[in-house]
Amino acid sequence: MRYYMINTTRSGTLLRWFQFDKRRPWLDLENPDCTLTLQLVGEAAANASLRLSDRAGRTLPYDLLPDPQVPQGLPDFAQIPAPRRQLLRLRFRFPGAEPLYLHDTRDGALLLTLEPVIRYPAFLFGLLQECQARFCPEGFENFVETGTLMAHTTLHASYWFPKVWTIELSEELHAQAQISLATRPNVTCLLGNSGDVLPDLAASLTGPSLFFLDAHWSGDETTDWDASRFSGYPVATARIADPQLSEVDRQVPLMAELTALAERHSGKAVVLIDDWGSIGRRDFGFAGEDWGSLDAEAIRAWIASHPRTQFHFRADHHRYLWAMA
Structure with a gap:
């Protein structure tokens, strides 16, 4: 690491x-x-x-x-x-x-x-225990993470789940993750935009799965960190390069991810959406961050009305959980 x-x-x-x-x-x-x-x-x-x-x-x-x-x-x-x-x-x-x-x-x-x-989200594994008892007593077969970053979460997940996938847009972070996780044979590191990679991956999975959606731009060398509340990571993160996309779609592929999971994953799934508190905000954590055109209430209503939804709730200020069968 x-x-x-x-x-x-x-x-x-x-x-x-x-x-x-x-x-x-x-x-x-x-x-x-x-x-x-x-x-x-x-x-x-x-x-x-x-x-x-x-x-x-x-x-x-x-x-x-x-x-x-x-x-x-x-x-x-x-x-x-x-x-x-x-x-x-x-x-x-x-x-x-x-x-x-x-x-x-x-x-x-x-x-x-x-x-x-090694920094990892302890809350994720607490929710895993809760959801397994309530929804998936047979245990989760797969863990899929979007946004690898330092690979800390992936490393910990590799000790909890039989099969682990992590998707990273940055070529540099993806390459580093492959080195850091080389000793974990149950981990697969995938390079690309999670909105594009996730549909085929989700369709290929068998058994109950937990998806941790944390793919978003977290700044790079163009960011004015002195004007930002968040001080940034020690390496640049990536956003989608397509200039035809809106800035929020370049930075946050959340809606493409949720649609892919609803349409392509056939088994039980728990989806944990990270950074829920950022939805609808601009320049919230750092200068240039844009989640502005996303609507938390609209996403919540879409989840609530989906025919596969078993339960959903706001896990804390930063995260939202959705279980579907």
């Missing part, structure tokens, strides 16, 4: 604020350098120095970069008395996908833990 999200745990009160460069807390094992700006506030904070260590307690080197800047929106750092504040910008390298620890050298106090993790 190449990409890991960095979970952070702050300890004590000396570390008031910290931020990764570009606000993206991701570790890329092919480029494991990391830059972190930290704001220390407290008694004699100006005299504090830091130690970076690994799990075994070994000290790791780092560089102090010049001219660290306080981002906009934070309280005026200059108003804090000079002896009680320090702003530092550190550049260091992860030795692998293992936790790192930042300490105050004066007393050894732990300030920050940086832990690379």
Whole structure:
């Protein structure tokens, strides 16, 4: 696995604020350098120095970069008395996908833990248990994901389902997934627009299936991340290149996916629609994001009226679940 999200745990009160460069807390094992700006506030904070260590307690080197800047929106750092504040910008390298620890050298106090993790949606597997008990006691045979991204969800699904397919539009992410999942023989990685790939795949499946619909553009090098709430992934994602399509259809193939499943998959199916809270919005997570012409109420009504629908509900703010037989 190449990409890991960095979970952070702050300890004590000396570390008031910290931020990764570009606000993206991701570790890329092919480029494991990391830059972190930290704001220390407290008694004699100006005299504090830091130690970076690994799990075994070994000290790791780092560089102090010049001219660290306080981002906009934070309280005026200059108003804090000079002896009680320090702003530092550190550049260091992860030795692998293992936790790192930042300490105050004066007393050894732990300030920050940086832990690379494989990020996957735990909610999906909770819903799997619920739906299996209610709807599919024989168990699900297939798992199909649209939008592979880092392949974290696919990896976890490969331990839960006999057969797993994942569809990715980006050639770069697809190629990386093939490498990351090479040791999982029950996984098939497919390249292309899920709206085009899913109909034939759905028709070929036998046995109960769970579909996780998460294919959508999540920004690239053209995105103004400074003007966005979401800070982006460490790699560009893809949208459909066809200029004849509307922007929302280029970014979000949801309606094509739902139609394909309703028409082409013949067995029991649970469909989990991710990012339900984004439907009908523009520039919601980041500048240029467009789900604007999709209508959540219209989609819900279509699901409710479909003759194969067994039940459907909003699983949480971000997701909608549909079961059909």
